[in-house]
Amino acid sequence: MVKFRSMSQDSVSAPTFSPLYRQIKTLILQGLEAGEWRPGELIPSETELALRFNVSQGTVRKAIDEMAAESLLVRRQGKGTYVASHTDAGPREAFRFLRLVAETGATETLQSVPLECWRAKAGHEAARTLGIAFGAPIIIVRRLLKFSGKPVVIEEIYLPGELFGGLDLEMLQAYQGQGSFYSLLETRFGVRMLRAEERIRAVAADPVNAKLLEVAQGTPLLSVERVSHTYGDRPVEWRQSLYSTATHYYSNELS
Amino acid sequence: MVKFRSMSQDSVSAPTFSPLYRQIKTLILQGLEAGEWRPGELIPSETELALRFNVSQGTVRKAIDEMAAESLLVRRQGKGTYVASHTDAGPREAFRFLRLVAETGATETLQSVPLECWRAKAGHEAARTLGIAFGAPIIIVRRLLKFSGKPVVIEEIYLPGELFGGLDLEMLQAYQGQGSFYSLLETRFGVRMLRAEERIRAVAADPVNAKLLEVAQGTPLLSVERVSHTYGDRPVEWRQSLYSTATHYYSNELS
DNA sequence: GAGTGGTCTAGACCACTGT
DNA sequence: CAGTGGTCTAGACCACTCC
Numbered sequence A, B: 001m002v003k004f005r006s007m008s009q010d011s012v013s014a015p016t017f018s019p020l021y022r023q024i025k026t027l028i029l030q031g032l033e034a035g036e037w038r039p040g041e042l043i044p045s046e047t048e049l050a051l052r053f054n055v056s057q058g059t060v061r062k063a064i065d066e067m068a069a070e071s072l073l074v075r076r077q078g079k080g081t082y083v084a085s086h087t088d089a090g091p092r093e094a095f096r097f098l099r100l101v102a103e104t105g106a107t108e109t110l111q112s113v114p115l116e117c118w119r120a121k122a123g124h125e126a127a128r129t130l131g132i133a134f135g136a137p138i139i140i141v142r143r144l145l146k147f148s149g150k151p152v153v154i155e156e157i158y159l160p161g162e163l164f165g166g167l168d169l170e171m172l173q174a175y176q177g178q179g180s181f182y183s184l185l186e187t188r189f190g191v192r193m194l195r196a197e198e199r200i201r202a203v204a205a206d207p208v209n210a211k212l213l214e215v216a217q218g219t220p221l222l223s224v225e226r227v228s229h230t231y232g233d234r235p236v237e238w239r240q241s242l243y244s245t246a247t248h249y250y251s252n253e254l255s
Numbered sequence C: 001g002a003g004t005g006g007t008c009t010a011g012a013c014c015a016c017t018g019t
Numbered sequence D: 001c002a003g004t005g006g007t008c009t010a011g012a013c014c015a016c017t018c019c
Helices: A020-035 A046-053 A056-070 A124-130 A169-174 A179-190 A208-212 B020-035 B046-053 B057-069 B125-131 B169-174 B181-189 B206-214
Strands: A071-078 A080-083 A100-102 A112-120 A138-149 A150-160 A196-202 A221-230 A234-243 A246-252 B073-076 B080-083 B100-102 B110-121 B136-145 B150-160 B195-204 B221-230 B234-243 B248-254
Touching: A020 A046, A020 A056, A046 A056, A056 A071, A112 A169, A124 A150, A150 A208, A169 A179, A196 B195, A221 B221, B020 B046, B020 B057, B046 B057, B057 B073, B110 B169, B125 B150, B125 B234, B150 B206, B169 B181, B181 B234
Parallel strands: none
Antiparallel strands: A071 A080, A100 A246, A112 A138, A138 A150, A150 A234, A196 A221, A196 B221, A196 B248, A221 A234, A221 B195, A246 B195, B073 B080, B100 B248, B110 B136, B136 B150, B150 B234, B195 B221, B221 B234
């Protein structure tokens, strides 16, 4: 392996300096991206990777440390390092990106009810958000999330058609209870959501959504707009959700 | 220094095992808590701490790494390691816990307008949240935040009277433009907010707050309830905020 | 140039998981 | 038991900041 131990700062704009462990991180990332190791699988041991990349074990360790901090990998002492997955088991593990919590700390069942799934062409906003051409095919999913049987979230999900060709209502229904939506995208389409940004606002319930969420029309709801990204920070999901916050709240940690 | 390199698992409930670097971390934490180094100040170099604690520099490094990840310390290459502070300069640095962003990415001026500040006795909820006795003295601050001159946030802040005795409206007004609220608490009262939890809901604007935020009564607003903690995860601030999300949104990152 | 944090190495040993 | 990640050390050198 060729090591670029440093980069000179001769040029005007500064590429600055890239430590070895970041180069290793990039190499591991490429392996993940190329599907060399699939979600949930074990990656080679640190010593093995160190041999392969011809660096010390400590350097591999630091690369993996960063990736574990970003939830790309999961370390398990005594066993090895695994590729992070949205299909992990554990009720709260499975919905990694869902920050809704019951007012009463009670444990709840969470059920996803697919309502519709149709094909469309990307409008200006969807095209811009997803980084695809205006008019490019997209898939729109509409679904309801029920906490302990009560409807709490209604959402519309916009996906680039190019990546999720075969997705339809039937598939969504068939996947019921087998895992989260992202778990489906991961296992059926090989697209992994690594990071997401959310924009939260307060809006009034319109008649249609009010009925679905079983609240009065005009009830204040949380509007959560999410853009999820896969490798290379490529946006691959745009989602507009409405959260009913009568019995639940959006939980966030600051530091 | 006495090192407990491991703990046996003889007892039934498991204290498990505490690595050296965590013990070092605790020691540094104690120094911070005791005020040995104040916010914004430089702490001793890694080598010096290593000598003092009689461990290797790498072990100190790992302790500091964790504390930097938790925003307790800030490293600056070539200069040293500093105690993190809410008084840091930088417009977005100063309001570290504020996640509100303008719809248009434009940079804005942020102004805090103190409205009221009065003393009261803790009710059941405040007492429970702040971990103080029912009826214990508390201080309540009511203020408005203006972005580029427009009111966007109205909030009520509940503080334990024991810690913030001399806080009054005059002091709040005198501190205008000198830094954030937390910066004031830090410099005037020596209380540092390290971590906070937020619970977000959607509510309708009541007449009083609607007028202050210059929106119609009943307009959906973001209700953000925040509990901030200082050392030892001790809660020392309870805050109820209302965000107008017509021109701004609450921004969050998931991973 | 001296001092700081940042990187890299090599080797020893510990803790946890499976067989 | 062997294999994995986790900790700890000691030393070398690099990059950045300030005098």
